[in-house]
Amino acid sequence: MTRxxxxxxxxxxxxxxxxxxxxxxxxxxxxxPEELKKIINDYDGLAIRSATKVTKDIIAEAKNLKVIGRAGxxxxxxxxxxxxxxxxxxxxxxxGNSITTAEQAIALMFALARQIPEANASTQASKWxxxxxxxxxxxxxxxxxxxxxxxxxxxxxxxxxxxxxxxAYDPFLTPERALELGIEKADLETLLHxxxxxxxxxxxxxxxxxxxxxxxxxxxxxxxRIINCARGGLIDExxxxxxxxxxxVAGAALDVFLKEPxxxxxxxxxxxxxxxxxxxxxxxxxxxxxxxxxxEQMADYLLTGGVSNALNMPSLSAEEAPRVRPYMALSEQLxxxxxxxxxxxxxxxxxxxxxxxxxxxQKPITxxxxxxxxxxxxxxxxxxxxxxxxxxxxxDVREIRHDRExxxxxxxxxxxxxxxxxxKSVAGTLFGSEGTRLVEIFGIKVEANLSGDxxxxxxxxxxxxxxxxxxxxxxxxxxxxxxxxxRRNTGGEAxxxxxxxxxxxxxxMAKVAELSGxxxxxxxxxx
Numbered sequence: 396m397t398r399x400x401x402x403x404x405x406x407x408x409x410x411x412x413x414x415x416x417x418x419x420x421x422x423x424x425x426x427x428p429e430e431l432k433k434i435i436n437d438y439d440g441l442a443i444r445s446a447t448k449v450t451k452d453i454i455a456e457a458k459n460l461k462v463i464g465r466a467g468x469x470x471x472x473x474x475x476x477x478x479x480x481x482x483x484x485x486x487x488x489x490x491g492n493s494i495t496t497a498e499q500a501i502a503l504m505f506a507l508a509r510q511i512p513e514a515n516a517s518t519q520a521s522k523w524x525x526x527x528x529x530x531x532x533x534x535x536x537x538x539x540x541x542x543x544x545x546x547x548x549x550x551x552x553x554x555x556x557x558x559x560x561x562x563a564y565d566p567f568l569t570p571e572r573a574l575e576l577g578i579e580k581a582d583l584e585t586l587l588h589x590x591x592x593x594x595x596x597x598x599x600x601x602x603x604x605x606x607x608x609x610x611x612x613x614x615x616x617x618x619x620r621i622i623n624c625a626r627g628g629l630i631d632e633x634x635x636x637x638x639x640x641x642x643x644v645a646g647a648a649l650d651v652f653l654k655e656p657x658x659x660x661x662x663x664x665x666x667x668x669x670x671x672x673x674x675x676x677x678x679x680x681x682x683x684x685x686x687x688x689x690x691e692q693m694a695d696y697l698l699t700g701g702v703s704n705a706l707n708m709p710s711l712s713a714e715e716a717p718r719v720r721p722y723m724a725l726s727e728q729l730x731x732x733x734x735x736x737x738x739x740x741x742x743x744x745x746x747x748x749x750x751x752x753x754x755x756x757q758k759p760i761t762x763x764x765x766x767x768x769x770x771x772x773x774x775x776x777x778x779x780x781x782x783x784x785x786x787x788x789x790x791d792v793r794e795i796r797h798d799r800e801x802x803x804x805x806x807x808x809x810x811x812x813x814x815x816x817x818x819k820s821v822a823g824t825l826f827g828s829e830g831t832r833l834v835e836i837f838g839i840k841v842e843a844n845l846s847g848d849x850x851x852x853x854x855x856x857x858x859x860x861x862x863x864x865x866x867x868x869x870x871x872x873x874x875x876x877x878x879x880x881x882r883r884n885t886g887g888e889a890x891x892x893x894x895x896x897x898x899x900x901x902x903x904m905a906k907v908a909e910l911s912g913x914x915x916x917x918x919x920x921x922x
Contacts, residue, residue: 397697399440402426402447405466406686409442416694432456440693442466443473451477462696466689467492467676468546469626470706471599479707482780486692486705489545491685492676497549499675500594500624503648507592507620508533510646512669531591534558539590541583541606542625543568543576547596551576562586565597587614592622599626609634617643624650624675636661639668650675708779709758722752722807723763723778725823725831728845728921729809730767732833733821735919736851738771740813743791751805753796761794764809803834833879836890841881843892849919850899855912856882856889863910864891871903888914 399413401422413420418440426434428450435441435457442464443449449463454477463473465487478485506512509530517524538554540547540563551561561578564586573580583606586593593615597603607621607630615621621644623630632653638644639662648669652660655673662668676685695701700720701713711719726746734741746764748757765781769788776784785792803824810820822835823845833843850873854860861880868875874896882889899907899918908916 397439398437399442399693399697400435400438401442402431403442403444403466404446405442405444405689406683408683409466409686409690412687412690413694416690416698418694418697428453435460439697440464442689442693445469445472447472449473449478454478454481454483457481457483462486462693464488464689464693466685468496469598471626475707476783478779479783480780482777484696484702484705484779485707486689486696486703488685488688488692489704491688492678492681493546493549495678495681496624496675497546497553499650499671500546500550500596500622501553503622503624503650503669503671504533504538504592504594504620506669507622507646507648507667510667513667533592536560536591537562537589539581539586539593540564540578541586541593541595541629542597543573543578544596546625547594548572548576550594550596551578559592562589583611584614587611588616590616590619592620594622595625595629597625597629599628604628605631607631607635609637612638612644615644618645620644620646620648622648627652627655633661636665639665708782709756709762711756711759715756719755719759721825721830722755722805723759725825726760726763726807726809727767728831728833729807729821729823730764731770731921732767732836732845732919733809733811733819734768734771736917737811737813737819741768741790741811742814743793743812744768745793745795745810745812747795747797747806747808747810749797749799749801749806749808750803752807753798757794757796760807761792764807765790765792768809806834808835833892836881836892839881839883839888839890841879841890841892843879844877844894845921846894847876847921848895848898849921850891850893850895850904850907851915851917851919852891852893852907852913853915854889854891854910855914856884856886857912860889860910860912861891864907867906867910868893868895868903871906873897873899873903 396419398419404424410420410422432453435453436459439459440462444466451474460483462484463478468487468489470487473485475485510528514528534557537560540551543563543565554561555577562581563578564581564583568580609631612634635647639647646667650671651673692703695713699713700716702708702711746761762778762781765785766776766778769776769781769784806822806824808820808822810818812818819837823831823833826832833845876894879892904916
């Protein structure tokens with residue numbers, strides 16, 4: 396029975412979705428790291444929010460864990476490299492609270508512009524300081540977006556509707572997308588100089604940490620107002636405090652902090668500063684949305700292999716999975732064949748697709764090839780950790796797509812190259828209901844089903860060889876299931892692929908190698 400643990404407080408709909416899909420679920424919150432380590436091995440999936448810290452130590456105990464789902468966007472509480480190395484999919488729900496977080500940023504922008512928190516406190520203190528709270532309009536002002544992804548683009552849309560001019564710094568923003576959003580793409584320095592309001596919508600990475608540093612805050616337009624509903628650590632909080640106190644920054648509103656829960660912070664009590672306790676995703680609608688979304692995504696992966704919003708492997712929807720799965724099976728077999736034949740000699744690999752395969756997302760195909768290839772080195776390899784293992788070994792991986800139609804309606808070719816530049820390739824296709832089929836090995840045409848235990852033999856094409864081989868294997872007690880033969884030319888190099896009922900021992904292979912004309916013998920195994 397597939398089993399999932401929900402270890403943080405989550406809307407009850409998450410557990411309901413799991414049960415409706417036939418997944419057993421336990422909701423146990425408030426676990427200490429030691430308590431979680433003791434029980435994590437009992438689960439196939441782990442659903443969390445921000446409270447649970449999925450560390451390397453916890454992952455090391457999670458021998459059966461296949462997926463970690465974060466109900467929300469931020470995944471800095473998950474050791475993704477450790478999860479990837481262990482073959483565990485990490486997924487989040489980037490769209491469930493997008494509107495909610497964008498609306499929080501817009502709300503804080505208005506609160507800053509009209510000094511609403513201070514005016515509210517003053518009025519409720521029986522003061523009537525109408526002249527004290529002279530705000531500014533947002534209409535006609537320039538909003539600088541640092542990050543124009545999912546949430547940033549929603550903020551941009553709302554700001555354009557408020558008649559603001561929007562400029563955005565985002566290395567991934569294309570000119571076409573900027574035009575579609577009605578905004579201007581700019582470098583960071585230009586944005587800092589021009590923006591009347593700056594709002595941040597980027598994840599916390601080595602590249603974005605302290606993106607609003609003391610140096611960059613000094614480059615901002617005097618009187619700028621700054622909003623952060625993304626992640627703590629994007630702004631140098633001490634430098635922002637100094638900029639607020641000097642008046643260079645007219646106001647700042649932070650929903651996120653470097654250290655949370657933020658019981659103490661250098662910004663607390665500073666004039667023109669607004670703080671909220673990480674409320675970006677805190678609406679009833681968002682809590683329900685992310686709970687349902689994470690449960691559906693995890694159930695899809697555990698039950699059908701569908702992958703949505705994964706951070707460490709290609710996405711593959713539950714609808715796409717059945718169509719792509721045969722190609723992935725073929726790709727895994729080709730990778731496994733090449734890995735068993737070439738092994739440590741492989742320094743780079745290219746994956747070519749043509750025909751029907753060329754119209755598919757190539758990322759799952761590549762991951763499947765690497766899963767087969769890396770299976771030579773690790774018994775626990777899968778599509779998640781195979782690319783990680785390939786990078787560890789310094790393997791150069793290339794993807795090539797051909798629009799041409801070849802001899803087959805669909806074809807996948809995997810080519811390896813060694814450190815001397817020598818290339819070896821294998822190719823396969825799909826034959827309707829008959830499934831996967833090898834059609835070429837090292838330039839020799841041969842049709843074979845790759846499954847179970849097999850014997851690979853390279854020999855000189857000569858009369859009587861097949862009879863001698865059959866006699867030898869028969870005497871050795873090796874039963875041949877299927878027999879596949881190909882040759883480069885008459886009397887030249889030939890290849891035999893035999894499926895056998897059980898692995899051929901080293902001693903029996905040595906006897907095959909002694910047959911006249913045999914150049915190479917290897918025992919192969921396919922899942």
